[in-house]
Amino acid sequence: MTHLPDSAIELHKVLQKQIAKNLPEKFWRDTEILTFLSVVSGYYNTVERDKKITEHAFAISEKEYQAVVTDITRKNKILHDAMLQLKAAIATLQPEAASAFDDSDEDISAVINYLMELILRSKELEQHLIHAKDAAEQASSAKSDFLSVMSHEIRTPLNAIIGYIHLLTQEDPLPSQTTYLNILTISAKNLMSLINDVLDFSKIEEGKVIFADSDMDLRKLVQDVRLANKIRADENGDILKVMMDEDVPRYVKGDITRLTQILNNLISNAIKFTKNGRVTIELQLKSKKGKYAEILFLIKDTGIGISKENQQLIFERFTQAHSYITREYGGSGLGLTIIRSCSIYWRARYM
Amino acid sequence: MFVRQQQFINKEWTNVHTAPGFTNTGCSLVLVFGSGEEIIKPDVYTMLKSEYPNAEIVIGSTAGEIINESVYDDTIVVTAIAFERTGLRSASLNMNDYVSSYDAGAALMKLLDAEDLASVFVLSDGAVVNGSELVAGLNDNNNKKVTTAGGLAGDAARFQQTFTGLNAIPSPGNVVAIGFYGAHLAVGHGSMGGWDEFGPERTITKADKNVLLELDGKSALELYKQYLGDYVNDLPASALLFPLSLKDSGSKNVVVRTILAINEELSSMTFAGNMPEGGKVRLMKANFDKLIDASNIAAVGTAVTNAVSKPDLAILISCVGRKLILQQRISEEVEAARDFFGANVPITGFYSYGEISPLKESMSCELHNQTMTILTLSEI
Structure with a gap:
C-alpha cells in the first residue's frame, strides 16, 4: 500500500484511512484538495473533542446517579426500620391496635391515620378537661356571689338586733336581764365579725380588692396592733411583746389597712390558741434592694402549735387544723385564707 | 442611518x-x-x-x-x-x-x-x-x-x-x-449560550463576590476537580469547557459563569462574574453544534x-x-x-x-x- 504524502500526516487518523482507501492516489498531492481535506479534518477533530466531553459528562452523571440511588436505598432502609420500630411500639402500648397493620412498610398511611386518631382523641379529652375546669370555676364563683349576697342580707337585720340590744341596755334592765343582754351583745358582735370575714373573702376571691400604696409608720403600726390585742392577751394570761430590729426601715409605703388586718389575724390566732404563755411580734430586715425592702414579720407563740401535715391545710378556705377546733375555739376558718390572698398580691411568703 | x-x-x-x-x-x-x-x-x-x-x-x-x-x-x-x-x-x-x-x-x-x-x-x-x-x-x-x-x-x-x-x-x-x-x-x-447543563444542582454556601469557595458546605475546587476527571491536568484551560450555570436565589434566569483562575492554596475559584451565596449552580459542558x-x-x-x-x-x-x-x-x-x-x-x-x-x-x-x-x- 502506498503511503500518504507528509502533508497529510496532520490529518485526522480516520480521515487518513478514508483517503488511503477511497481517494485515488493522483489527487493526493493536489494542494486544493489537501486544503479542503484539512478543513474536513478540523471538523473531525472538533467532533471527536465534542464526543469526549459528552462521554465525560455522561460518566459524571452516571456516577452522580449511582450516588443518588445508593442514598435513596439507604434512606429507604432507615424508613423501613423506623416503621417496624413504630409498629412494635404501638403493639406494646396498645396490643389491640397492632392487628390493624400488616408486616410490610407500605401501610405508612394506616399508621399515620391511627396516630392522628390518637392525637385527635387526646385533644378532645383535653378540651373536655378545660370545659370541666371552667365549669368548676364558674360554680365556685357563683358560690362566692351567693355568700356575699347572703352576708349583706344577714347584716341588715343583724345591725337592727345590735341597735335594739343597745337601746334595751339604756332602759335600766333588771340584773338578770343585763346578763342576758351582755351575752346577746357578744353573740351578735361575733356573728357580725364572722359575716364581715365572709364578705371580705368573697371580695378578694373575685379580685375586687384594690391595694393602697400609702405612706405608713411601721413602728406605730405594730404598736397599734399590740394595743388592739392586749386586752385579749391579758384575758388569756398571755404576755404580748413587740421586737423591731434597728435596721428595719420605719417609714415605708404599703396598704396599712390590709397589713394591720393580716397582723391582727395572725396575732389574734396566736393568742386564741395560747393560754398563760407568750406571743411575740418580731420585725427583721431580710434584704434591701434600691427602694424595695424585704421585711420579715415573725409571730411566735407558745401555744398548742400545728402539726406538720396540717400546716398545708390551714390556708384553705373554711378549713381548720382540726374540726374540734371550731367547737373549742370558734372561728370560720377564713382568717388565714384572707391573709394569704392579700399576701399573694405582695409576693410575700409564709414560713 | x-x-x-x-x-x-x-x-x-x-x-x-x-x-x-x-x-x-x-x-x-x-x-x-x-x-x-x-x-x-x-x-x-x-x-x-x-x-x-x-x-x-x-x-x-x-x-x-x-x-x-x-x-x-x-x-x-x-x-x-x-x-x-x-x-x-x-x-x-x-x-x-x-x-x-x-x-x-x-x-x-x-x-x-x-x-x-x-x-x-x-x-x-x-x-x-x-x-x-x-x-x-x-x-x-x-x-x-x-x-x-x-x-x-x-x-x-x-x-x-x-x-x-x-x-x-x-x-x-x-x-x-x-x-x-x-x-x-x-x-x-x-x-x-448553547451550553448543556448536567449533574445535580448545588448551592453556593461560601463566596466573596466573584470568588467561589464552597458548594453545599464543601470545597468548591475539590468538587470541581472531581468532576473534571482527566481534564484536571489541563487546568485552567480545560475550565473553559466546563463552566457553571448560575441561578440566583429567587430568580428563574440562568446565566453562564466562566472560571478565570483557580487558587490551590486558598482552594478558591475566580469567576468572570459574581457568585452570590444562596445561588444554585450546575455543571455545564460545551456542545459545539x-x-x-x-x-x-x-x-x-x-x-x-x-x-x-x-x-x-x-x-x-x-x-x-x-x-x-x-x-x-x-x-x-x-x-x-x-x-x-x-x-x-x-x-x-x-x-x-x-x-x-x-x-x-x-x-x-x-x-x-x-x-x-x-x-x-x-x-x-
Whole structure:
C-alpha cells in the first residue's frame, strides 16, 4: 500500500484511512484538495473533542446517579426500620391496635391515620378537661356571689338586733336581764365579725380588692396592733411583746389597712390558741434592694402549735387544723385564707 | 442611518463597505474594536478623529474582531455611523476615580439619564472592572428601563490588561457609555449560550463576590476537580469547557459563569462574574453544534425584541471562551448570525471578557459569560 504524502500526516487518523482507501492516489498531492481535506479534518477533530466531553459528562452523571440511588436505598432502609420500630411500639402500648397493620412498610398511611386518631382523641379529652375546669370555676364563683349576697342580707337585720340590744341596755334592765343582754351583745358582735370575714373573702376571691400604696409608720403600726390585742392577751394570761430590729426601715409605703388586718389575724390566732404563755411580734430586715425592702414579720407563740401535715391545710378556705377546733375555739376558718390572698398580691411568703 | 465599515488589516486600512448617503462629517458615532497592541498606537485615534471630526469615537481592545462573516485577530474593525433622527450623548469615567464598579455604573447612568433616553451601549474595561457590580449599578439607576447592552473589552487570550477610550487614545480602567435619544431608534437584543447543563444542582454556601469557595458546605475546587476527571491536568484551560450555570436565589434566569483562575492554596475559584451565596449552580459542558446554533438563536432574539429582522447594523459581542473552544470553527457562529440577518446587514463586533444584555424582553440587563450577545440598531 502506498503511503500518504507528509502533508497529510496532520490529518485526522480516520480521515487518513478514508483517503488511503477511497481517494485515488493522483489527487493526493493536489494542494486544493489537501486544503479542503484539512478543513474536513478540523471538523473531525472538533467532533471527536465534542464526543469526549459528552462521554465525560455522561460518566459524571452516571456516577452522580449511582450516588443518588445508593442514598435513596439507604434512606429507604432507615424508613423501613423506623416503621417496624413504630409498629412494635404501638403493639406494646396498645396490643389491640397492632392487628390493624400488616408486616410490610407500605401501610405508612394506616399508621399515620391511627396516630392522628390518637392525637385527635387526646385533644378532645383535653378540651373536655378545660370545659370541666371552667365549669368548676364558674360554680365556685357563683358560690362566692351567693355568700356575699347572703352576708349583706344577714347584716341588715343583724345591725337592727345590735341597735335594739343597745337601746334595751339604756332602759335600766333588771340584773338578770343585763346578763342576758351582755351575752346577746357578744353573740351578735361575733356573728357580725364572722359575716364581715365572709364578705371580705368573697371580695378578694373575685379580685375586687384594690391595694393602697400609702405612706405608713411601721413602728406605730405594730404598736397599734399590740394595743388592739392586749386586752385579749391579758384575758388569756398571755404576755404580748413587740421586737423591731434597728435596721428595719420605719417609714415605708404599703396598704396599712390590709397589713394591720393580716397582723391582727395572725396575732389574734396566736393568742386564741395560747393560754398563760407568750406571743411575740418580731420585725427583721431580710434584704434591701434600691427602694424595695424585704421585711420579715415573725409571730411566735407558745401555744398548742400545728402539726406538720396540717400546716398545708390551714390556708384553705373554711378549713381548720382540726374540726374540734371550731367547737373549742370558734372561728370560720377564713382568717388565714384572707391573709394569704392579700399576701399573694405582695409576693410575700409564709414560713 | 448610514454605516461605513473599515478594517485595518496587514498594516493597511481598507474600506469594506460604505452605504450610499454616508458622509464623514455627518457621522456621529464611530465604534472601534481592535487588538490592544494596535489600537493604543496614537496614529489610530488621530486618523479617525481627522476623518470623522463630528463623531464620538469609542475604542475598545478585543480577544478577536468580527466583521461581516469573518473573525480576525490582530486587526482593527471600524464602524462609522451617521444617524438621521437619533441624538447621542457620551460619557466616560475611569475606575481610579470610583470606589466600586457599582458606583461607576450608577454614575454613568445618571450622566446619560434624560426624558427621551432610548437605549444605552456600554463598553467597559474587562480587567479591573467587576462586571456584575457594574451591571447592578447601571440597572439600579436605569429609571426609564431602557435597553442597556454592551460588553467588557478583551486582551486576546492573555487576561491581563484591556484598553478602552472615548474620544481619546484608549487606556486601562475606562468605562464608556453611549446614550441614544429620541423615538426613532429601534434596538433589538438577543443573548444565548448553547451550553448543556448536567449533574445535580448545588448551592453556593461560601463566596466573596466573584470568588467561589464552597458548594453545599464543601470545597468548591475539590468538587470541581472531581468532576473534571482527566481534564484536571489541563487546568485552567480545560475550565473553559466546563463552566457553571448560575441561578440566583429567587430568580428563574440562568446565566453562564466562566472560571478565570483557580487558587490551590486558598482552594478558591475566580469567576468572570459574581457568585452570590444562596445561588444554585450546575455543571455545564460545551456542545459545539449547540454553541453555533446559539448564535442563530440570539440573532432571532433581536427580531423578537424589536420586530426588525433587517436592522441597519448588528453588533455581535461573543465570549473569548467560545473562541478558544470552537477554534477553527469559530467563524461558523458568525455565519449562523449572518444566516438570519441576510447578506446586506452590516455586522461588526468583538470577542469579549463579558457580555452585557437583558436575557429576555424588557428585563434589566445582566452580565453573561460564554454567550453570543447581539445588539441591533435601526432607525424607523
